[in-house]
Amino acid sequence: MMRTRPLKVALLGCGVVGSEVARIMTTHADDLAARIGAPVELAGVAVRRPSRVREGIPAELVTTDATALVKRGDIDVVVEVIGGIEPARTLITTAFAHGASVVSANKALLAQDGAALHAAAEEHGKDLYYEAAVAGAIPLIRPLRESLAGDKVNRVLGIVNGTTNFILDKMDSTGAGYQEALDEATALGYAEADPTADVEAFDAAAKAAILAGIGFHTRVRLDDVYREGMTEVTAADFRSAKEMGCTIKLLAICERSKDGASVTARVHPAMIPLTHPLASVRGAYNAVFVESDAAGQLMFYGPGAGGAPTASAVLGDLVAVCRNRLNGATGPGESAYAALPVSPMGEVVTRYHISLDVADKPGVLAQVATVFAEHGVSIDTVRQQGKDGEASLVVVTHRASDASLSGTVEALRKLDTVRGVASIMRVEGE
Ligand SMILES: NC(=O)C1=CN([C@@H]2O[C@H](COP(=O)(O)OP(=O)(O)OC[C@H]3O[C@@H](n4cnc5c(N)ncnc54)[C@H](O)[C@@H]3O)[C@@H](O)[C@H]2O)C=CC1
């Protein structure tokens, strides 16, 4: 039976995502009410620039005082789509203290302070949902937290940042320049307010922390995630990748160790074979593989960024939280009981593609090969191209630890015959 008293929603932030949340709440109001069992009312919208015209949002709902809005006491659900650490963090904890549950898309905040936010939600008996925080529209948090709660997740690997996938795709398929592609991604509403978060992979690292935390029932914070951005990926890297039958993607990889006693989480550009399903993920789409004991390999694919896709995930959470509210219940909170240690990057084992500028003279190849052997890094293939006394040497290794590879590169740099290390890229997905 439909309850007549509406559930009241406070929207914090009305930018790319917030404006789409408001639009869907208005246009789908009847369906949402039917699915929840009570009408949902937009009770207030906190913004920074009140003079901006916001189609479909009555002016009397707009306020610049987000704190007063979350303190009202009659708000059932606060939807936080402001982004950043503060004031979002204080607004969320204030909302819990004043009786509201929270839906957020804020991966930066969750990766930094997720534990404290979950604790605050639990203390006040409220929900904290954040499906939109990882991989936009793709249902991933809920499947990991609920559908796979009976299985053992061993690996989560995928593309979790739409902006950088858009840029890399453009660079690869059209030869577009980095800045041109980034400007387009920003105009399309994919990039973070400060796109450094995207291109330097802070955003992907935050998402990796959240996925590892939920997947491995272990607290993983942003600082635990090894991070390399994609600003140094060049057209030459794409050419090298093509020669190997690969392309380049920014990947997030979270793994349980073989003995199950620890986990690792990392984000970095990597070469992947063109035959791998991740190679054909285009534009701002994301795709994530989850590997678990019983289920085997699952793939989640869809739009990873943009106003409407992200709002879809926010609305899904809003419906779930409203249903919980009507039932006097809460959904699952944080599960960090396994408390596994997060191992350093040095322990990660993978393959590497290394491009060296060397002197083109007899014995160089043998010298280089000796350095690899001395560090226990086995070479799979070597390709040499010489020109005017200089040469480029491309080495692809078998699987080796990151620590061994770093030691190898350090020693290579000290060789007189090695003029420079042009690029080092991990090779994944084989
Ligand atoms: N745009 C996207 O594709 C996705 C965004 N997200 C996350 O959603 C959140 C929002 O992102 P966007 O909508 O893209 O950003 P945005 O920058 O377009 O919107 C944020 C809005 O919040 C407003 N704001 C800032 N401080 C405020 C305050 N103190 N009170 C009221 N309003 C304030 C800003 O003026 C802006 O309009 C972020 O956490 C972002 O990481 C998550 C998934 C995808």
Ligand SMILES: N[C@@H](CC=O)C(=O)O
């Ligand atoms: N800036 C992010 C937005 C979604 O999380 C991205 O590009 O993926």
Ligand code: NA
């Ligand atoms: Na999602």
